[in-house]
Amino acid sequence: MTESFTINKNLSEEEIYKALISKIDSLLNSNEPLISNLSNVTAALKEAFDKISWVGFYLLKNEKLFLGPFQGKVACTVIDVGKGVCGTAAALKETIIVDDVDKFPGHIACDSSSRSEIVVPLMKGDKIFGVLDLDSYQLSAFNQTDKVYLENLCLTIVHKLEFNYQYPIIK
Ligand code: SME
Numbered sequence: 001m002t003e004s005f006t007i008n009k010n011l012s013e014e015e016i017y018k019a020l021i022s023k024i025d026s027l028l029n030s031n032e033p034l035i036s037n038l039s040n041v042t043a044a045l046k047e048a049f050d051k052i053s054w055v056g057f058y059l060l061k062n063e064k065l066f067l068g069p070f071q072g073k074v075a076c077t078v079i080d081v082g083k084g085v086c087g088t089a090a091a092l093k094e095t096i097i098v099d100d101v102d103k104f105p106g107h108i109a110c111d112s113s114s115r116s117e118i119v120v121p122l123m124k125g126d127k128i129f130g131v132l133d134l135d136s137y138q139l140s141a142f143n144q145t146d147k148v149y150l151e152n153l154c155l156t157i158v159h160k161l162e163f164n165y166q167y168p169i170i171k
Pocket of ligand 1: 054075076079083084085086087106107108109110111114117133135
């Protein structure tokens with residue numbers, strides 16, 4: 001199937017998120033492998049926002065987060081739960097916004113040009129499957145609007161797709 005995705009960059013971030021989430025909702029197909037679905041989510045996000053330098057999923061297995069589908073430069077493949085921004089968000093089961101990565105103790109720098117970051121846990125109820133991580137070369141690139149809509153997006157993903165608890169890469 002051919003998929004096209006165009007975003008009017010003149011819209012507000014809120015309007016872009018609304019269009020994006022609706023598009024992603026229609027792109028997700030629970031009959032296809034999870035890795036294919038998550039790959040398209042990262043592509044759509046990267047295309048929608050110029051402020052994103054890297055976007056990807058880290059998926060949980062045995063208390064470690066493993067690199068999943070992503071868009072951007074080569075990244076670290078394993079992060080312990082509790083370490084870095086991703087591991088801290090997974091441990092707390094809370095979204096973390098980092099305005100300046102140099103001020104986050106233990107930040108893991110996969111790309112030294114990255115300046116700010118948001119990490120959203122991928123959760124269904126109390127169960128955590130991984131995190132969605134977005135980086136930017138701009139300071140303070142992410143705000144409460146990003147948090148609200150990215151959390152909404154993660155909820156859409158976990159409700160629409162079938163996740164096996166721990167390491168849901170291939171169905
Ligand atoms: N900065 C993250 C590591 C992942 S990369 O940004 C892709 C962290 O501190 O967990």
